[in-house]
Amino acid sequence: MSTQRQKQPDEPETQEAPTDQEMKAEASPQQKRLQRKREQQSAREASADEGEPEEETVHLKVFRYDPEVADKQEPRFDDFHVPFEKGMTVLDAVMYARDHFDSSLTFRHSCRQAVCGSDAFFVNGKQRLGCKTQISDLSQPIRVEPLPHQEVVKDLVVDMDHFYEQMHAVEPYFQSEDLPQGELEEQRQSRENREKIKMSSRCIWCGACMSSCNIAAGDNQYLGPAAINKAYKFAMDDREEEEIKEHRLRILEQEHGVWRCQTQFSCTEVCPKDIPLTEHIQELKREAVKKNLKFW
Amino acid sequence: MSQSYNRGLIEDFGRWKEFSAGMWAWIFHKFTGWMLIGYLFTHIAVLSSSLTSPEAYTTTIQGLESLFIIRVLEVGLLAVAVFHILNGIRLLMVDLGVGLEAQDKSFYASLIITGVIVVASVPTFLDGVTF
Numbered sequence: 001m002s003t004q005r006q007k008q009p010d011e012p013e014t015q016e017a018p019t020d021q022e023m024k025a026e027a028s029p030q031q032k033r034l035q036r037k038r039e040q041q042s043a044r045e046a047s048a049d050e051g052e053p054e055e056e057t058v059h060l061k062v063f064r065y066d067p068e069v070a071d072k073q074e075p076r077f078d079d080f081h082v083p084f085e086k087g088m089t090v091l092d093a094v095m096y097a098r099d100h101f102d103s104s105l106t107f108r109h110s111c112r113q114a115v116c117g118s119d120a121f122f123v124n125g126k127q128r129l130g131c132k133t134q135i136s137d138l139s140q141p142i143r144v145e146p147l148p149h150q151e152v153v154k155d156l157v158v159d160m161d162h163f164y165e166q167m168h169a170v171e172p173y174f175q176s177e178d179l180p181q182g183e184l185e186e187q188r189q190s191r192e193n194r195e196k197i198k199m200s201s202r203c204i205w206c207g208a209c210m211s212s213c214n215i216a217a218g219d220n221q222y223l224g225p226a227a228i229n230k231a232y233k234f235a236m237d238d239r240e241e242e243e244i245k246e247h248r249l250r251i252l253e254q255e256h257g258v259w260r261c262q263t264q265f266s267c268t269e270v271c272p273k274d275i276p277l278t279e280h281i282q283e284l285k286r287e288a289v290k291k292n293l294k295f296w
Numbered sequence: 297m298s299q300s301y302n303r304g305l306i307e308d309f310g311r312w313k314e315f316s317a318g319m320w321a322w323i324f325h326k327f328t329g330w331m332l333i334g335y336l337f338t339h340i341a342v343l344s345s346s347l348t349s350p351e352a353y354t355t356t357i358q359g360l361e362s363l364f365i366i367r368v369l370e371v372g373l374l375a376v377a378v379f380h381i382l383n384g385i386r387l388l389m390v391d392l393g394v395g396l397e398a399q400d401k402s403f404y405a406s407l408i409i410t411g412v413i414v415v416a417s418v419p420t421f422l423d424g425v426t427f
């Protein structure tokens with residue numbers, strides 16, 4: 001799958017091969033390289049010309065709902081036909097639709113590179129990050145809906161308050177009292193420990209996992225995969241004292257904590273950052289059992 | 297945010313098509329679990345009501361076994377039990393953190409093995425019974 005548009009950033013006009021006579025005779029490696037590149041470029045252009053006589057379009061079906069406009073209070077799907085470009089993502093397509101067809105189309109986005117976590121949508125029946133999902137990987141028409149199991153505020157915008165509350169409920173901050181001696185000392189973490197929590201630290205708070213979870217849908221108090229994963233990051237951090245870890249486990253082993261997870265793996269499947277959420281939840285379950293079962 | 301649109305149960309139920317392997321495994325496991333509990337109680341009820349004498353016991357069992365529908369239900373019971381056992385092993389592995397990457401494959405494997413065992417058992421269960 002080629003995802004990026006083939007650009008040649010290392011080949012601007014200014015770097016054109018020198019045209020002096022004496023230089024030409026030798027044909028330096030750079031010149032050869034440039035020559036080859038030019039040939040490839042023109043070959044590509046030629047094939048592109050033949051391959052697409054007509055403009056390819058993407059058929060989008062986008063969920064629309066606006067409580068403030070009388071006519072739009074009934075949820076519906078709008079169709080958009082957006083010109084396809086190589087490397088186009090779902091976010092690019094909805095942005096095109098908004099910029100060219102309907103400026104009232106509302107959705108969150110910011111970084112466009114899977115960093116900010118604001119554009120998780122329900123695309124063709126799965127929670128995906130708009131900016132990380134290639135149009136070419138999807139079958140058309142592409143249905144873009146707001147995340148399920150969250151209230152829709154407008155179009156593709158859902159209410160994330162509950163998700164953020166759950167994230168904060170696990171005290172997602174480092175709370176060791178134990179400061180290092182010297183003034184400029186750092187709180188060092190061992191490499192192994194860093195490796196252990198590496199994946200859990202990648203979360204971008206997109207809410208896709210929570211939205212995909214059947215249990216979270218039925219039990220509003222369930223912490224949810226993302227919050228538990230956040231707790232994992234700190235509970236597994238060796239720099240925090242044992243008492244703090246126990247405090248964290250006490251939060252997690254409550255009725256609506258880790259034990260609600262029924263290992264359906266849906267969160268792990270949708271997480272755009274490939275965090276092994278179920279694995280982390282299972283590990284915390286084992287930790288919680290170990291904490292409470294002491295036969296020795 | 298005074299107003300917001302809750303998509304409600306009907307739309308949520310419409311999403312069953314979007315279920316993944318792990319979710320199906322969960323549903324099947326719940327379903328087979330309840331079936332087994334139901335069977336257990338029926339089993340106790342039927343047998344305890346025929347414990348008056350050895351003859352009563354024999355006639356009850358023979359009467360039941362001569363019914364085609366009971367034979368079919370027995371095949372179903374086997375299917376339910378085998379799947380529940382296999383998926384139970386799978387869940388045990390998941391709880392121990394073993395082979396989490398293969399959780400979907402192990403679910404499909406449990407389904408296939410269940411199917412094979414059930415098909416293989418049909419001749420035995422339907423032996424010597426007519427409608």
Ligand code: SF4
Nearest residue numbers: 203204206207209271
């Ligand atoms: S765990 Fe993954 S799916 Fe869940 S909020 Fe974080 S990045 Fe998104």
Ligand code: FES
Nearest residue numbers: 111112116117131
């Ligand atoms: S726009 Fe930032 S994650 Fe997609």
